[in-house]
Amino acid sequence: METKAIYHHLTPQTYMRAWKNGNSHVYVVEKGTDGVGDRKSTKKFGGVDNYHSLRVGFPYHTKDDTEKFFYPLEKYTVMKDDEVIKSTIEMNKQFYDFDSWTIIHNDSKRVVDPHEKKTLKDAILKIHVRDIEVGWSRLYENYWNSINETISNKVLANVSSQAIQAVKRDELIKFMVSLEWRTKPYHPSLQEAFDTVLNKEFFGIDWKGIIIPEEERLYPFLENMYDEFAHSFVIKLYRQFLDEKGTMMDEAIKIINNFCIVLFLAPNDGEFITSDNPVCRFTNNGGATEYIFPINPKIACGVFRNGAIDKYMIKKLTKDELIHYNNKLKENCNKGYIMREQNRTLYFG
Incomplete structure (x- = not known):
């Protein structure tokens, strides 16, 4: 089964709609700027035409x-x-x-x-194979509203608790991991691997410098040979993930079995932003890698090495802590970040 949809959301509409203001619109602020954003429909933000499609000539194929x-x-x-x-x-x-x-x-x-x-x-x-979008929708995107609602309700029912039952934990982690691999730029581990294997010093070829003529490109966004090979490998990994195997699924299972999920709660006078690259890794002041993913404007989750794996730990953020995380999310965006309201004080003080 395949879809005829051409515009493929790297950041799913169903996820972005938690930040909607009005009828499926969000306020998008262009990367590198500090305005209040332009009102955009989620139907045409956070995606690329045929991003998860295959067509004749693709390096990866079955x-x-x-x-x-x-x-x-x-x-x-x-x-x-x-x-x-x-x-x-x-x-x-x-x-x-x-x-x-x-x-x-x-x-x-x-x-x-x-x-x-x-x-x-x-x-x-004219033939495009689009089974990946169907698989993603059927196995993950269609369940996001249930994941968000279930976690939110559990938090609201236990606002004074330091830990709550880890409802929908596996589903949350798999969605979060798949989203990091799905969006641009590439997953950090993947980017490092590409830069090593396709390094011009390794092969003696400047892969990024080999520009593909527009009429010969598999898709318009694959502008050079580096893009073509890298994207082909991403498509292979995503198909494996949808079959419950491969590098992406291995990462999800590792987090499920070994890492603690902490739910960060925004203060009453603040909200989380999100972006077209919402899973954010950064190095904190102690030199450790932190990992944050906004679930909705009031709840985000963090991934930590130590702690319980059968519960969600709860941390209520101060406004300064919220601003810290929002700045990291802002820096992590690809083309733009999303606010629910045109009020920067809610997000950045």
Whole structure:
């Protein structure tokens, strides 16, 4: 099952709507600025067209993918240099040289003319595989409102407690981890790996310097060879995650089994911001890595190495502590951060 949706939210609409003001609108402040933001619809913020789609020529693919890519050629035989290209996997590898292919209709044994060949190529290029967006919605996004509501209700029913039952804990952690890998820039561990493997000193090639001509890009946002290889690997990891395996799921399970979740409560005169990159890691004054994720304007969660794993610990923040975390969230955004109200005092004092 696949979706026809072209605009893929890296930060889900259902998550951003906790900050909505009016009918699915939020106030977005451009990165690096300190204004009160512009009113934007969540439908067209925090996403990229076809970000989790695959199409012909993609470095990462499966046999099922390539069968879909080359469905328009199912009644044809494809030849190159007088040899038959037998598999769709091989067709995908050699699609860059499509113009040199000889395409023969199986029924008439006729070689297609240039016009028909172009029609076939255009048909192949129009095919997008979008199963990742369907899997993400079915397994994670569709449950976020329930996670948020359940945790919020439990906190409200125990406002004086220092710890509460860890309701929806696994679901919260998996959503949070997947969101960090889903948004831009890349997950810190992944970025470090890409920079090592695709370092020009390692291969002698400046991958970021190899600009792909616009008409040859798999998608407009894949501007150079670094982007193309890196993004292809991210797509592979995300598919693995949706199958409950791989690097992303390993990270989620590690947090579930070993880390304490602390719920930070905003003071009465303050709220958390969020952004198009809402999972924030930073190094604190003690040299340790902190990890904060706003659940809604009044509750955020932190991940810590020491503490109970069967309860949520509760910490009521002072206004200064809230401002500290909001500044970190603000710095962590990719293109912009989100406020529920056009009142900076609520967020930054």
